[in-house]
Amino acid sequence: MGAGGERAAAGEPARPWDQDELLRLMDVRPAGPGRYTAPPHxxxxxNVVEAGQLLADAVVAAAKEIPDQRVTSASMVFSRAAGHDKGIAVDLDVVHRGRTYSTVQARVAQEDELRCAGLILMGADADDLVTSxxxxxxxxxxxxxxxxxxxxMRVRGRELRVVDDAYDxxxxxxxxxxxxVWTxxxxxxAASYLHSALMTHSVTHWTIAAALRPHAGYSEAMAHKTISTGISKATVAYHDDIDVSRWFLYANQVVYxxxxxxxSEGRVYAEDGRLVASYAVHGMIRPLVRRPGAPDMVL
Structure with a gap:
């Protein structure tokens, strides 16, 4: 049991959800060749880690593995849930290292069991030839x-504002x-990849609620109680620099x-109108079938 577990066992308060804690969890640390680790919360x-946090862990690891290039795209399939109460390991395999682009495979594990895996495209920036x-x-x-x-959903140090009070x-x-959603x-x-990580963390927040919104009798308040929901895949393309201390907009639309x-398909805009990222998220919405000893969510 780590120090946090000892505090919890002793009845001391758990770590609060705030911006510093998000960064502590996503600013993964080198732990050997191609391996990075994140602490427990x-x-x-x-006790289920959000898919966006796991993807952000891999993005930060890749940025540290190839520091002279930036993450231009990251895609991950979430096969099994990871828990907050144990550390997470991110193992990278640089399958191609080029001057223009590099390809990195990422495997995220907990207790030596695979939780999710994906591909990250790194790239060297160039001046605009054309732009739109x-x-x-x-x-x-x-x-x-x-x-x-x-x-x-409260995280101290993070403001959320939902247009038209649509998250209901x-x-x-x-x-x-x-x-x-404005955020x-x-x-x-201090580091640009940590701005990307904080932005990535919330990419997976909005799909399920948006998908249930047109259907009377259903809402995300029922998730993990009477319906089983989760994120099974997410892909993010990083287009422009983002400063997360300034307002940015998630525009998330469910297409099926x-x-x-x-x-869902989504775009992230800076307040000045620049498109800083775009994303696609695949999720699960099914009746909840509880089995003895099994978690309420597979993905």
Whole structure:
């Protein structure tokens, strides 16, 4: 048992969810050739690590493995859930190291068991030959949107503002399958890859809620209680620099829900309208079938 576990066992308060704790979990540390580790987070109310955190761990590891290139794309399949109460290992295999692009395989394990695996594309930047971008949606500015922070999503040092109050746990409130969310952190991390990690962490937050939104009688408040939900795959492309201490917008739209799955497409914009990232998330929405001794979520 680590120090955090000893504190929890002694009845001391668990580590709070705040910006510093997110960075502590995602700023993985070298632990040998091609291996990086992340510490546990003791005392979590629900002992399942978010998919976005695992993907962010791999992004940071790749950025440290090849420091003269930046992560341009990262894709990961989430095969098994990881718990907060134990450390996480990220093993990298640089399958191609080039001057323009490099390819890195990432395997994320806990207790020597694979939890997720993916591919990361690294690249060397170049001057623009041509440039164009998809325009930012016409949405209210952050100061025109009410703060959002239900108990299960509060992170001290992170502000969330959901356009039109669309993230609603009332199963009778319906709307289009989309969520537009302004986000800002209190402080700017020192390294650019940590800005990317904090942005990546929330990429997987919005798909399930957006997918359930058009369907009366269902909401994300039912997740892990009467319906089984999870993220099975996420792909993020990193286009431009982001400063997470300034407002940025997640524009998440679900394009398909059915056969126990859901698929969303999203874009991340800086407040000045620059497209800094785009993403695709594949999720699971199924009836919850509890089995003795099994977790309520496979993915």
């Amino acid at each position: 003791e005392g979590a109310e629900r 971008t998809a325009p930012m949606p016409d949405v209210p500015r952050p100061d025109e949107v009410r703060p959002f922070g239900p108990p299960g 746990w009332d199963p009778q409130h319906v709307g289009p399958p989309e969520l537009l 800002r952190f209190a402080a700017a991390p 829900t059915g056969r126990g799955t859901t698929q």
